[in-house]
Amino acid sequence: MKNTSLTQRPTTPTEPNWQPLNDFAEQKQNDSGLKAWLAVVEGCIRAIEKTAWQGREIADQTVKTWKAMGRGANAVNEEMQILADEMRRWPARLKRLSKTGWMLTKVVASYRLWGTRSAFLPSNMRESALESLHQRNARRFRDTSLEQGGAFLKIGQLLSSRPDLLPQAWVDELAILQDQANPVPFEGIARVLEQEFGQPLDTLFAHVDPEPLAAASIGQVHRARLHDGRDVAVKVQRPGLEEVVELDMTLLKIFMGAVKSALPPMDIDTIVSEIQRTVREELDYEREARVMTQIGEQLAGIPGITTPALVAEHSSRHVLTTEFVHGRKLTTVLDELHHTDPERLGGVLHRLLDAWFSQVLHGGLFHADPHPGNIMLTDDDTLVLLDFGCAQRLSDTARRGYFRVLQACVVDDKQVIADTLATMGFTTRSGNPDTLLAFVSAVLDQVRNAIIYPDPDKGWPSPEEMMQQVSHLLGRLQQDPVDTLPGDFIMLARVFGTLGGFFLHYQPKVDIAALVLGYLTRPLDNQQAA
Known part of the structure; x- marks a missing residue:
């Protein structure tokens, strides 16, 4: 920073000394915290722009539908269905993106600005003020994750299990994400079950408890009883989840790219790729059934640890049924x-x-x-x-x-x-x-x-x-x-x-x-x- 001493730069009463203000502005311009905050804002704007450009797909699809009229009624019907699906999805994408992106912007920006704010607080107030900031940001993340579900709920689950590294306020506030999320109404769950197996619900199960045992980011679990009397746990994937997860993955990649300079140097690209891969794999319950069975076989030699038994005839890509464990x-x-x-x-x-x-x-x-x-x-x-x-x-x-x-x-x-x-x-x-x-x-x-x-x-x-x-x-x-x-x-x-x-x-x-x-x-x- 330049020396702003008045002995080195004399001034007169009629000549205002702007140098201290200029130096302050220059310092703030170079401040890494401010740059990081601006990067967050820029990243979220880019994410919103990316989704907004998807609106072009609606216009393009409208043109295709118009042209299809010359190919007959079937072609028009097909293109109209695609257009209707795209118009249905687009507002939800923009709403989801703006809510999640704005939450992340506020969380990161508040921490970046904490250094400046804390400098003006008495030392005896800083600890309680920082604790309040932790709690406020953790609640922001928790509430948005519960409302939106999807991939960011998975990230919250991971954060909630690190009491050794995270502030206790974050661990306490995010603990609910470990096995709780806003549940899907039972009508939607019943519809998934009947579509997956092509049978009425009462043919598949003697009874299904409409209240979920747990609702998480990818699916929710209901207790049920088979017609042979066995109690089972039925995990059902949330309807329409593939589309939600893909949007979250796009947002995560853009957001991490925007804040990369503010994070400790590491292989961010590999980390993001692994998060994307694992979340997408979680959508395939057939793969999960195979993994559960294989890990159960691996652990057979260790006393006192086990995995639930698979009920294969009541499992599919979107439904996983296992024995009920007390x-x-x-x-x-x-x-x-x-x-x-x-x-x-x-x-x-x-x-x-x-x-x-x-x-x-x-x-x-x-x-x-x-x-x-x-x-x-x-x-x-x-x-x-x-x-x-x-x-x-x-x-x-x-x-x-x-x-x-x-x-x-x-x-x-x-x-x-x-x-x-x-x-x-x-x-x-x-x-x-x-x-x-x-x-x-x-x-x-x-x-x-x-x-x-x-x-x-x-x-x-x-x-x-x-x-x-x-x-x-x-x-x-x-x-x-x-x-x-x-x-x-x-x-x-x-x-x-x-x-x-x-x-x-x-x-x-x-x-x-x-x-x-x-x-x-x-x-x-x-x-x-x-």
């Missing part, structure tokens, strides 16, 4: 055990971590969305995994690579870690592995320390220690960004970030050394990927 949400039980039975708490979380090590290292196919709404605990402490729409398959090469990184981390062989990550497709902008090593250190140092310095009474890192480690990692990312990541790693980071959140929040006594060494000393290829 149990309670995982975090509800963990909250109770945290105060009453820490030993049992440690046993449950040990089993949970064991299950995902088994899926990743020896199964090659893993459940990639272990938020609390997707895990139940029965009265006999059996963990039941639910909702397999988001899953990731690892190639044998990738599985061996992650296994080798874990081995090398335990013995602190940085060269092997760097070489293995490079072979797997991790690259930094400079080619230097230091940023990658810092990331591995942030993820696996706790595991290595538990093995080398076993101390059952040593607690997990505090939130303050974790934030120091995150700050160090972000500093590394700023100095030398990670330009490319393998797609499967995005899902792995999501899984172990969520599981790590459980351990950091509840601070259980778990013998990590025994668990990890059990996998490191077991031949990796005894069980191949399904």
Whole structure:
């Protein structure tokens, strides 16, 4: 900034000194927070423009319909139907886009402007003011996600499961998104069931409870009874969801592109692509049925963890029926055990971590969305995994690579870690592995320390220690960004970030050394990927 001292630039009473104001304007123009806010606004405007241009499709389709009159009544009828469908969809697209885009703009802009606002607040008021800002933004995100559903509800579910990294106000406000959303009226659910199987509802089921057990972003679950007396859970996809999700994916890509400069340097394109891929895969319930069955077979050797049995004859691309499992949400039980039975708490979380090590290292196919709404605990402490729409398959090469990184981390062989990550497709902008090593250190140092310095009474890192480690990692990312990541790693980071959140929040006594060494000393290829 230029020196604005009056001793260096004398002025007279008749000559106003505009330099301080000019300097202030120049500073604000260069301020990264303001630039980021402007980028958000610009991105949302571009998104709205993109949708508005889709209105051109209506005009084009009108012209086609007019021309079709010369080809006869059938051609006109066909083109008119296409035109009617397009006109029906377009206003909903614009309404959805404007509401979601404006919510994101307000959230990001408020945080970008917080630095300026906080400078004018007394120090004793800043903490409460920031807490209010967190709560206000979390409610904005929650309310819009509940109203709009679709892909942004999935993002909210992911955020709600990170109490170790997010402000508590966000975790509290978004917790409802884990297994609650605005339900579809039962008439719409009944219509989907009858269309999928071509039979009346009372022929398909002896009874279906019209009140949903849970309503989520992709579908909602109803309890039902088959004619043979079995109780089942029926997950039905929300009608018309494909169109809603595709619009959300377009908005997400444009929005992330607009705010990319305001985020820590990382492979945003791969992250967005993986989110798009996994959300689209969740629309295919036939795929989910196959994944659920295969992961259930992989976990058969681990006592106390299971998946629901598939009812294939009542399942399709948009309907998934399984046996009904009696149990309670995982975090509800963990909250109770945290105060009453820490030993049992440690046993449950040990089993949970064991299950995902088994899926990743020896199964090659893993459940990639272990938020609390997707895990139940029965009265006999059996963990039941639910909702397999988001899953990731690892190639044998990738599985061996992650296994080798874990081995090398335990013995602190940085060269092997760097070489293995490079072979797997991790690259930094400079080619230097230091940023990658810092990331591995942030993820696996706790595991290595538990093995080398076993101390059952040593607690997990505090939130303050974790934030120091995150700050160090972000500093590394700023100095030398990670330009490319393998797609499967995005899902792995999501899984172990969520599981790590459980351990950091509840601070259980778990013998990590025994668990990890059990996998490191077991031949990796005894069980191949399904």
